[in-house]
Amino acid sequence: MATVQVPEIVVRRLPLYLRELMKMGAEGREITSSQELGARLGISSAQIRKDLSHFGEFGKQGTGYNVDSLAGELKRILKVEKAWDVVVVGIGDLGRAVARNTGFVDRGLRIVALFDSDSAKIGNRVGDLTVETTADMVASIRTHGVRVAMLAVPAREAQAVAEKLVEAGIQAILCYTPTSLSLPVNVRVEYLDPVLRMQQMTYYL
Amino acid sequence: MATVQVPEIVVRRLPLYLRELMKMGAEGREITSSQELGARLGISSAQIRKDLSHFGEFGKQGTGYNVDSLAGELKRILKVEKAWDVVVVGIGDLGRAVARNTGFVDRGLRIVALFDSDSAKIGNRVGDLTVETTADMVASIRTHGVRVAMLAVPAREAQAVAEKLVEAGIQAILCYTPTSLSLPVNVRVEYLDPVLRMQQMTYYL
DNA sequence: GCATGTGAACGGATTCACAGCG
């Protein structure tokens, strides 16, 4: 195993392995192999073994991997054994859908606060949370030490809101808004623009 | 320019270039350069020039690129000059948010029908569309010749529904459900799992 | 002068193939 520095592209595949392993666990499977896991994900078995080898030796030769223990190792590596506190900013249709999503907690993310700048929305309940005003956002995030945010505000506000989040101490932003953000390099940003993904496919139609 | 076969990774970047060019156009910019575009996207200028070179010569030496005409070329390459008809299957919180999104049409995607299997939802209006029953889905998609779908059903139904979509003639699926689908190789699938993206970031926290 | 388009050089990721071990 290499302790040098793990290529980002490897880290990007680990959550996928984890998701499939959790699914296998739910199916009652106890053992799997790099071959089987790869087949389910459309990835080569060598790729999976090589990826895992960056972090240690988790398998038994001749046997394969224990599903639950490998899932546990991946959770540990990805730091999602416990759930991170997450804030959602922008409670429009999409933000509301995100906030209502019950699939986050099991996977290491717990939504703890919702913010919006529209006074008409302040005080609205979504799931078991109440929408708060963005005026209080920075202080609230800082007080609670939240480090992860989901951003679902209109495109023209995205950059400004993101800067406020960074000011508040947020270090990872999942951006649902179709815009490139310009932020300090120590802040990580991932984008989810469905149209980009669609346009990747229309090329091939 | 190479007519051989464009690497998929290049195709995946084109929609991003297009999105930024449209934004520049909206800002009133007429000319740009690979350098400027790259700076806005966090991509090297050489990368952008090389990517574009797979499809032709769109710039003027010493000057750069005309924003609108390069955007037009990319739309043509990605086949999004006209909007594709798209169906949305699964009208829960997320599907409803997707269906209400007004940002699709300008970018080459027009939602034309909504389907759900829950009889309580059939007939509900979302935006200016009415939710239809999945019982009619295959026939309806086939009749209208729709080739693109967005899938936002619960995980356990995703595979079965996706197979019905394929049967109906769908060739590209954007899957909002956190599951790997197993479909014929001629059907393209892109996945949008926010948790995967988040877990890529928690590794670095 | 300036920015494109591109062959060549480089670096990194994937695949191969096998030693090692249960």
Next chain:
DNA sequence: CGCTGTGAATCCGTTCACATGC
């Protein structure tokens, strides 16, 4: 024997650097 873990080989993508032409 079967499957992992891993160096070596291969493949592929990015960057370099410059000729070309506005």
